[in-house]
Amino acid sequence: MRKTDLLAALALSAAAVLPAAAADEVNVYSYRQPELIDPLFEAFTEKTGIKVNSVFLNKGMVERLKAEGRRSPADLVFTVDIGRLNELVEADVVQPVRSATLEANIPAAFRDPEGRWFALTARARVAYASKERVKDGEITTYEDFASDKWRGRICTRSGAHPYNLALTAAMIAHHGEQATEEWLRGVKANLARKPQGNDRAQVKAVWAGECDVAIGNTYYMAKMLADPEQREWAESVRIVFPTFENGGAHMNVSGVAMTRSAPNRENALKLMEFLVSDEAQRLYAELNAEYPVKPGVPPSELIRSWGEFTPDDLPLVEIARNRPAALKLVEKVDFDG
Structure with a gap:
């Protein structure tokens, strides 16, 4: 047609x-x-x-x-x-x-x-951290995900997915394109596997021992806890709210x-x-x-149980404005390759 x-x-x-x-x-x-x-x-x-x-x-x-x-x-x-x-x-x-x-x-x-x-x-874009393999306080900032200490320990879905593009666009707003490109290269080097699946699949990978940290949205915790087949995945991790170095949680x-x-x-x-x-x-x-x-x-009692955090005050229109540049950087570093 x-x-x-x-x-x-x-x-x-x-x-x-x-x-x-x-x-x-x-x-x-x-x-x-x-x-x-x-x-x-x-x-x-x-x-x-x-x-x-x-x-x-x-x-x-x-x-x-x-x-x-x-x-x-x-x-x-x-x-x-x-x-x-x-x-x-x-x-x-x-x-x-x-x-x-x-x-x-x-x-x-x-x-x-x-x-x-x-x-x-x-919703916040957070870290789902293994309760067994990630210490309290070990996760601090989004920028830190590019640190060598996370080599082979991170799982995430495609860098070109809208949720990750928004995070990258926010990084551009905070630090500029050159610094964000370096950050993307660092995060890619720290991936335990090629980006794949949805946010819940990353938590499953932490539960299975494929990685120690997954990047995902907060509400997936509630969805997993409500699913008998996924509850064990959720209970293997805790939610951590990273922040930008000069801001709050995305x-x-x-x-x-x-x-x-x-x-x-x-x-x-x-x-x-x-x-x-x-x-x-x-x-x-x-x-x-x-x-x-x-x-x-x-928020609900369940959401309050995940802890308090400071939201980033970056206007969403600025994130939207940087989204095309974010996609170009994801493709330039071949994040999903």
């Missing part, structure tokens, strides 16, 4: 799935799985009487919105990672939103200055943006504002084992 035919088919399929504008509805395209967000939508509907129609899209969201154009039935898009949020901006498929509630409840570092996306939850987000078409704009804004209320922030963070972005809303 030609690309133009495929895009047209996507647009037609979307129209068949989501309804047109309605006084008591709002339409969502979501990269997040239904079980992670449906309880939020149900709580919103119960509170407001506005029904949420949601379509799960694990790929092709930007292409779909571009194909649909002004005819798109989608009001909001939910996705994860600053890179994916920035793709929506660069594709010009989202619109600015001005809301005193959103701006008051979401710190400036966690939202687009022009209101084109807003973070809803946060943070990324899940977020929301309003589409350019937004046929139910008023309802969509109500849903966005609901999602940063104390009630929704607690629920969303607990469902996803992530951190609330609204100051003053505590």
Whole structure:
């Protein structure tokens, strides 16, 4: 099928799935799985009487919105990672939103200055350290991952994955491209195996003795503990929060943006504002084992058990700005080779 035919088919399929504008509805395209967000939508509907129609899209969201154009039935898009949020901006498929509630409840570092996306939850990129082979205090900074003491001890997924690109982009923001290239070469030299698998696969490798330290997102600990087959992996490691030498722990987000078409704009804004209320922030963070972005809303008991840390205050827009340079460096050093 030609690309133009495929895009047209996507647009037609979307129209068949989501309804047109309605006084008591709002339409969502979501990269997040239904079980992670449906309880939020149900709580919103119960509170407001506005029904949420949601379509799960694990790929092709930007292409779909571009194909649909002004005819798109989608009001909001939910996705994860600053890179994916920035793709929506660069594709010009989202619109600015001005809301005193959103701006008051979401710190400036966690939202687009022009209101084109807003973070809803946060996750830290951390070290999963072997309880048996890594001493307390041995892990300090992200920069230290390039130290010779970690030779043959680190596991990670592809350097080109959005989660690792965001970390590399943050390193560029803190230290510049030349220093980041040297850091990437050092981390590559310390890998116990070729980058592969997802974040949970790295923890499994620590459990199996293939490496001593895995790089991953915090919420995977909760997912592994809830899975009988993976619980043993999780219990073999502890979470450590490295920091940048001149900053805090690297943070990324899940977020929301309003589409350019937004046929139910008023309802969509109500849903966005609901999602940063104390009630929704607690629920969303607990469902996803992530951190609330609204100051003053505590994380779940499980997340608190992982320890306290200082988040890096680097604005996410700066990370997004450095992402292309990060990808070039990952390819230049042949990180995955």
